[in-house]
Amino acid sequence: MSPVIPLHPIGASAGCNDAPVLRERGQREVFCGLTGIIWLHRKIQDAFFLVVGSRTCAHLIQSAAGVMIFAEPRFATAIIDERDLAGLADANAELDRVVERLLSRRPDIKLLFLVGSCPSEVIKLDLSRAAARLTTAHLPKVRVLNYSGSGIETTFTQGEDACLASLVPELPAVDSSAPPNLLVVGALADVVEDQFTRLFDELGIGPVQFFPPRQASDLPPIGLNTRFLLAQPFLSDTARALEARGARRIPAPFPLGAEGTTLWLQAAASAWGLEQAHVEHVIAPKRERAESALARHRLQLAGRSAFFFPDSQLEIPLGRFLSRELGMTLTEVGTPYLHRQHMAEELSLLPAGTCLSEGQDVDKQLDRCRAAQPDMVVCGLGLANPLEAEGMTTKWAIELVFTPIQGFDQAADLAALFTRPLQRRARLVA
Numbered sequence: 044m045s046p047v048i049p050l051h052p053i054g055a056s057a058g059c060n061d062a063p064v065l066r067e068r069g070q071r072e073v074f075c076g077l078t079g080i081i082w083l084h085r086k087i088q089d090a091f092f093l094v095v096g097s098r099t100c101a102h103l104i105q106s107a108a109g110v111m112i113f114a115e116p117r118f119a120t121a122i123i124d125e126r127d128l129a130g131l132a133d134a135n136a137e138l139d140r141v142v143e144r145l146l147s148r149r150p151d152i153k154l155l156f157l158v159g160s161c162p163s164e165v166i167k168l169d170l171s172r173a174a175a176r177l178t179t180a181h182l183p184k185v186r187v188l189n190y191s192g193s194g195i196e197t198t199f200t201q202g203e204d205a206c207l208a209s210l211v212p213e214l215p216a217v218d219s220s221a222p223p224n225l226l227v228v229g230a231l232a233d234v235v236e237d238q239f240t241r242l243f244d245e246l247g248i249g250p251v252q253f254f255p256p257r258q259a260s261d262l263p264p265i266g267l268n269t270r271f272l273l274a275q276p277f278l279s280d281t282a283r284a285l286e287a288r289g290a291r292r293i294p295a296p297f298p299l300g301a302e303g304t305t306l307w308l309q310a311a312a313s314a315w316g317l318e319q320a321h322v323e324h325v326i327a328p329k330r331e332r333a334e335s336a337l338a339r340h341r342l343q344l345a346g347r348s349a350f351f352f353p354d355s356q357l358e359i360p361l362g363r364f365l366s367r368e369l370g371m372t373l374t375e376v377g378t379p380y381l382h383r384q385h386m387a388e389e390l391s392l393l394p395a396g397t398c399l400s401e402g403q404d405v406d407k408q409l410d411r412c413r414a415a416q417p418d419m420v421v422c423g424l425g426l427a428n429p430l431e432a433e434g435m436t437t438k439w440a441i442e443l444v445f446t447p448i449q450g451f452d453q454a455a456d457l458a459a460l461f462t463r464p465l466q467r468r469a470r471l472v473a
């Protein structure tokens with residue numbers, strides 16, 4: 044069988060693989076990992092997320108999720124109050140009571156996450172022991188796991204990484220004689236999952252499972268013959284945990300845009316030893332449809348400049364998409380953390396000479412942004428309003444995590460997330 048040749052050749056020394064990176068370790072403006080609960084609770088439909096935190100944590104979750112609740116929410120906050128902080132109450136006993144009440148009221152919960160926060164870390168509440176204790180008390184009806192969503196030294200997408208990493212030990216094992224299976228890792232909208240399922244099916248790749256699954260009772264099996272594709276770029280701990288269980292990552296760019304999706308699928312096809320002609324036959328019509336849907340966005344975006352503040356860890360794949368498929372120039376691409384191994388294929392596709400930065404010193408970065416006067420700034424909510432007031436056009440990074448943007452059918456929707464702010468700005472100044 045002939046190997047699958049990528050659409051655009053990827054060379055290890057091409058693009059920005061060897062480019063210098065500006066590393067900054069100053070004040071940061073990002074949401075904490077609790078934010079991930081907003082999309083994870085909608086994805087795993089029988090899971091509940093109990094934040095063990097303060098009223099601030101409760102407000103963050105409620106205001107971020109408030110507009111999206113259509114049914115009884117599957118998240119809540121067990122408030123740590125002054126008595127707990129002063130060590131006057133037995134926080135473990137109170138937590139057990141809260142969990143008992145919750146589970147007796149909500150028999151639909153099959154998986155309970157105790158989510159740590161800054162306050163629970165400060166009082167050193169051991170949530171892993173609490174989870175083990177509560178699992179013993181509530182199995183087989185409910186499994187209790189824990190992870191940290193604390194904002195201390197983390198960024199908001201790491202909440203998903205920590206959540207999925209905590210789930211990896213629960214995945215059932217398959218032995219080495221089992222046929223190879225593909226695991227797609229990272230929360231995707233159901234509509235995107237369904238599209239990828241059909242594509243893998245047409246290609247002849249399978250069995251395919253998605254992680255996280257839609258139901259906690261449907262955890263995908265894992266073993267030495269499991270190959271996994273990252274669908275999100277912020278899952279380094281999860282990838283490490285999967286590799287520790289014998290699964291092997293398929294190196295690939297991320298499935299953003301027509302090109303990214305093509306290369307992502309081709310990487311899986313190559314791992315499955317499929318004929319290039321067959322892969323091209325399956326993929327080409329979808330890719331061409333995506334490329335033609337992108338054309339009208341390219342007319343509006345080509346030649347414009349974009350500046351990325353570090354926020355979601357999607358910045359490098361998005362920068363690659365904007366520059367290669369929409370003709371934008373990249374003034375600066377900032378990322379909270381640069382995982383060189385997981386980003387190798389993306390970095391090799393970025394135009395040589397792109398200014399890359401990792402971490403943040405927000406005032407210095409704002410100065411660079413103001414000096415550059417880019418046409419589009421991708422940043423967190425906290426920076427967007429002040430920059431808009433200064434006349435800049437912004438895109439909220441968090442919207443790119445909430446919106447289905449992966450795959451061929453979403454390529455134009457992804458581009459539209461960037462054209463709309465420019466159209467809005469044009470209307471404002473007209």
Ligand code: SF4
Pocket residue numbers: 075076077096097099100101103159160161162192193194195
């Ligand atoms: S976890 Fe920390 S950063 Fe996040 S809302 Fe609670 S106190 Fe704030």
